Amino acid sequence: MPTVDTSSSSPGWAGEQSALRLVEVVQNLSLARDLDTVIDIVRRAARRLCQADGATFVLREGDFCHYVNEDAIGPLWKGQRFPLGSCISGWAMTHGRATAIKDIYADERIPHDVYRVTFVKSLVMVPIRAESPIGAIGIYWAQRHAATDAEIELLQALGNSASVAMENVLLYRDLERRVAERTEQLAAANRELETFAYSVSHDLQAPLRHITSYSELLAKEHPEALDEESRAWLGRIHHAAGTMAQLIQSLLRLSRFTRVELRRTRVDLSRIARELAKLLRDEGPERVAEIEIAEGLTVEGDEELLRVVLQNLLANAWKFTSRRDTARISVGMQQPPGGATAYFVRDNGAGFDPGHAERLFGPFQRLHSAKEFPGTGIGLATVKRIVHRHGGVVWAEAAVDEGATFFFTLGEIEPAVPDRPASA
Ligand SMILES: Nc1ncnc2c1ncn2[C@@H]1O[C@H](COP(=O)(O)OP(=O)(O)OP(=O)(O)O)[C@@H](O)[C@H]1O
Numbered sequence: 001m002p003t004v005d006t007s008s009s010s011p012g013w014a015g016e017q018s019a020l021r022l023v024e025v026v027q028n029l030s031l032a033r034d035l036d037t038v039i040d041i042v043r044r045a046a047r048r049l050c051q052a053d054g055a056t057f058v059l060r061e062g063d064f065c066h067y068v069n070e071d072a073i074g075p076l077w078k079g080q081r082f083p084l085g086s087c088i089s090g091w092a093m094t095h096g097r098a099t100a101i102k103d104i105y106a107d108e109r110i111p112h113d114v115y116r117v118t119f120v121k122s123l124v125m126v127p128i129r130a131e132s133p134i135g136a137i138g139i140y141w142a143q144r145h146a147a148t149d150a151e152i153e154l155l156q157a158l159g160n161s162a163s164v165a166m167e168n169v170l171l172y173r174d175l176e177r178r179v180a181e182r183t184e185q186l187a188a189a190n191r192e193l194e195t196f197a198y199s200v201s202h203d204l205q206a207p208l209r210h211i212t213s214y215s216e217l218l219a220k221e222h223p224e225a226l227d228e229e230s231r232a233w234l235g236r237i238h239h240a241a242g243t244m245a246q247l248i249q250s251l252l253r254l255s256r257f258t259r260v261e262l263r264r265t266r267v268d269l270s271r272i273a274r275e276l277a278k279l280l281r282d283e284g285p286e287r288v289a290e291i292e293i294a295e296g297l298t299v300e301g302d303e304e305l306l307r308v309v310l311q312n313l314l315a316n317a318w319k320f321t322s323r324r325d326t327a328r329i330s331v332g333m334q335q336p337p338g339g340a341t342a343y344f345v346r347d348n349g350a351g352f353d354p355g356h357a358e359r360l361f362g363p364f365q366r367l368h369s370a371k372e373f374p375g376t377g378i379g380l381a382t383v384k385r386i387v388h389r390h391g392g393v394v395w396a397e398a399a400v401d402e403g404a405t406f407f408f409t410l411g412e413i414e415p416a417v418p419d420r421p422a423s424a
Pocket residue numbers: 312316317320347349350351352360365366367368374375376377378379380381403404
């Protein structure tokens with residue numbers, strides 16, 4: 001707001017000041033997201049803009065006027081309801097126009113008994129929204145006061161802004177409700193897919209066991225019935241069934257991370273990373289590796305699952321640096337301004353084309369051949385699922401042959417998916 005010299009005494013000054021105040025009120029109203037805030041802003045502004053002794057905010061409720069709130073030197077009718085036909089706010093709403101009354105006791109539209117217990121001598125009442133009004137704003141004076149056209153216009157301008165603000169609140173509410181509904185639909189669809197994937201994987205195991213055991217039985221019990229080529233083909237069938245069993249096991253393991261109930265505790269990621277790094281070094285004592293782990297990476301989450309996250313990320317870093325003379329791996333934390341804390345695992349290994357980074361988090365997605373670097377492609381899908389369960393996100397930065405960094409954040413823990421759909 002521009003600074004103003006209040007000592008000025010030019011004739012239009014009071015009007016200018018009121019206009020400036022009105023602009024400020026309209027700005028505040030445009031930010032209001034609920035009806036209570038709108039009412040609060042309006043009742044204060046109405047009194048202040050016209051320098052009156054009191055103001056009321058009235059809502060139309062069917063055939064009644066509800067005096068929802070007020071701001072006044074003495075009590076008015078806050079919380080009370082009057083029939084539309086027996087009070088002046090009802091008159092303003094049914095006629096869709098403002099009215100100013102200098103002496104309320106000389107006006108027949110006023111229920112005098114209701115006013116006698118108050119300080120009110122004069123008033124102005126304006127409708128909120130010209131077309132089928134939804135409410136009204138009243139301002140009151142303790143001394144007789146003939147309201148000027150400027151005062152009435154100012155109050156009507158406030159009424160119009162209040163009407164826009166109330167419509168915005170309704171729109172906003174509707175939008176929020178629709179977003180919530182949509183999110184719930186998506187979550188339900190996701191849960192169903194999860195359950196479906198789990199059931200399918202689970203039910204595929206039995207016929208697969210039959211394939212494996214009968215192919216074994218055939219090779220063992222009736223070797224004379226098979227020539228060399230048939231035996232080779234049977235071997236392939238057996239091998240393929242074994243691979244499929246492994247894939248199913250991976251899917252079921254992945255599914256477990258969606259279904260298990262999370263236990264939230266304080267988790268020291270630095271300690272876990274050190275333990276995992278030691279295991280990796282024991283696995284490949286001949287390798288030269290510099291592993292740097294930042295101290296004090298403590299978070300809230302499920303320790304067992306966060307260990308699985310670090311285990312997968314560190315195992316990848318270890319695997320994809322296996323062709324480096326010196327592997328450099330670091331585990332640390334980044335705090336972007338205004339953003340959530342991100343934890344990362346960085347390496348100087350084979351890296352990958354960053355254009356494919358998103359894809360890697362899907363099950364069985366791999367960018368390197370199994371010959372080059374072994375694996376099934378389930379590790380990062382597991383990481384993503386666990387991080388999501390913790391209300392976080394995961395992403396990667398990399399370049400071909402220049403190493404990779406995997407980041408994740410953590411937030412609020414999500415509930416587990418039930419074993420079977422609710423309707424089943
Ligand atoms: N640190 C990394 N450097 C380079 N590429 C990586 C790295 N981590 C993952 N990738 C790429 O992402 C793919 C998927 O990783 P993910 O951990 O899911 O599977 P995997 O390691 O191949 O197998 P699994 O983890 O199931 O044993 C990898 O095959 C590789 O192409």
